[in-house]
Amino acid sequence: MNWQSLFSDHIGTRKKTTEKILIEHGFNGLVLDGGKADYYYEDDQSWTYRPNHHFSHWCPIDAPWSLLVFLPGRKPILLFVSPQDYWHDSPELGPEFWQEEFEIKIVGSEQDAWAGVKAFTKLVYHGSRSAQAKDLGLEIQPANKFWAQLNWARSFKTPYEIACLQDATKKSARGHSAAKKTFESGGSERDIYLDYLNATGDLERELPYSSIVCLDEKAAILHYTKQRKAPRHGKVLLIDAGAQTNRYGCDITRTHYQKDTLKEFKDIVDGVDQLQQDICALAAPGKSMVDLHGMAHEKIAALLVKVGVFKGISESDLLAKGLTNTFFPHGIGHMLGIFVHDVAGKQRNADGDPAPTKHLEQDPRYKFLRSHRDLESGNVITVEPGVYFIPMLLDVHRTGATSSYFNWTLIDQLVRLGGVRIEDDIFITDKGHQNLTRPFLQ
Ligand SMILES: [Mn+2]
Incomplete structure (x- = not known):
């Protein structure tokens, strides 16, 4: 290099x-x-x-x-x-x-x-x-326009910036592989995190963001950062952790399960991994973050029906009634770079005019989507669909008109396993995209 x-x-x-x-x-x-x-x-x-x-x-x-x-x-x-x-x-x-x-x-x-x-x-x-x-x-x-223009320039990465992100990814990938091993051998969240750090060779203060290391039900807390010493022997590990090079940080999430984890949960993890890669494959100039987010909801609806979380309702009705929001309550991704949630995600152009999709902020499905941008060559985004079993969001549906569509017997078992998120970093190129994560970590 x-x-x-x-x-x-x-x-x-x-x-x-x-x-x-x-x-x-x-x-x-x-x-x-x-x-x-x-x-x-x-x-x-x-x-x-x-x-x-x-x-x-x-x-x-x-x-x-x-x-x-x-x-x-x-x-x-x-x-x-x-x-x-x-x-x-x-x-x-x-x-x-x-x-x-x-x-x-x-x-x-x-x-x-x-x-x-x-x-x-x-x-x-x-x-x-x-x-x-x-x-x-x-x-x-x-003028506001001044900062908007500087921020906008941040979203077109130079080859140097991509090299920084790749170098950071190499380190983080070593950490993720170590974390998986420690989880499989029954380590606690703390054990897993310390082994992650040790394998990256970096100190906690050098990471781009607070690492999220969750066993089982804690995976349903989107920004859980306790890293407990106990329990050990979890059935599920969700780890969202990155690394930095020259102050550019990668942002990577993986979800792992033990062999004897509930079959339906394993199917959901494998299904999210597949749909995540299908969404990544669509990332290209001309597509927007709004498109990718909508696509994620459609694919998650299909997965939830297939696994049996929902019953007696079609995928399109699920979407129309907004029921996928219960299981996927965050956005598909964000701009990445110096900030993990990098600047200019909601700008339409260099002058900082708001995106014409601003109305989507009122729509529960799009409320937490951090970027509405039309993708352009040079952008780096994350693609991070998830499926979570969050008691607070599920409880709203235990009674009322939509309750009968939920397979509560299964859901109550899945709640103990928390949730799934799979996240890669994607560099948008003239021809389409380059996945910055998968060459180093499957
Ligand atoms: Mn992220």
């Missing part, structure tokens, strides 16, 4: 795109804040640092308190804060592949970094230290 040339092209694209946006809005330059290394309230212990997202789009390292200044026609300037301090290790510039693209100025303090932007005028600032930025005369509230 030639990171240096990939990164050089990536920065070339950033400069070109950003220059155009700055000129359109009458700014001379952009200041991206590396982010704060903040403390817990009244404590001398700090939060896990994470750089600001637009900073990470330009610069792959952790650089608390640092500032990146881009002035069109020049190399971007990195005012890198590296204080003299024998209590803490100072931030480091890290790998060399990116450094040639910047004019790097090492400064001793936050104040010195701010002083480094004083000489310039008409700069726009992105970051959370708006008071300091305002004092220096930086613009902190440009």
Whole structure:
């Protein structure tokens, strides 16, 4: 992998795109804040640092308190804060592949970094230290369109960004394989998670998002993050865990079962795995996230009828009555990149006009769909259908007009097994798509 040339092209694209946006809005330059290394309230212990997202789009390292200044026609300037301090290790510039693209100025303090932007005028600032930025005369509230345009640019990935996601996926795939083994040998959620981390070689603070490791009924809690020490010997494992490279994170979910798990549940896991791949196969320019989401509901309706969760009702009636929402209450996927739920998912265009599908936010089936975008070459999305047995959502149907369609005897057994989700990351290309996950993890 030639990171240096990939990164050089990536920065070339950033400069070109950003220059155009700055000129359109009458700014001379952009200041991206590396982010704060903040403390817990009244404590001398700090939060896990994470750089600001637009900073990470330009610069792959952790650089608390640092500032990146881009002035069109020049190399971007990195005012890198590296204080003299024998209590803490100072931030480091890290790998060399990116450094040639910047004019790097090492400064001793936050104040010195701010002083480094004083000489310039008409700069726009992105970051959370708006008071300091305002004092220096930086613009902190440009037109909404300005941020929309920067965010939109994030959804067209460069080859460098794809290489980062692939590298992250390789690590995460090692973790997922280890997690499966630990589950099969009867490990607890905690055992499984520690083995996941160990196999990736990364620390928890280096992961892109809080890992979801669920045995059995906990798989029905969409964002369950307890990682219990007990019980062991689960019948089902749902693990949603990623890894990062240069601050780009993959987002992968797998669901595994033991040989003696209830047959209907195993059929649902295999069925979701199949329909997930069928939906991935449709991902291409010209399709939209709304299409893929609708398709998932249709396929889930068919699966639930086939397995016998529903009885005496056709697939089309199931959909018409909104009954698949009970079992698949989230969206088919989202934009992926620096944020796990990346920016611009609901933009229709670069200027940030809302998608014409905005009305779908009122429709229970589409309410939690995080992106309504028409897919274009360069986008990276997740495809993550699921089927869950969530007591809170099922209980609504125990009485009333629709109750007789539900096979409660079976459902009560399935509730103990939680749910299923299968998630891959998909890169949309001119010709269709490339699955970024499956080459490394089945
Ligand atoms: Mn996801």
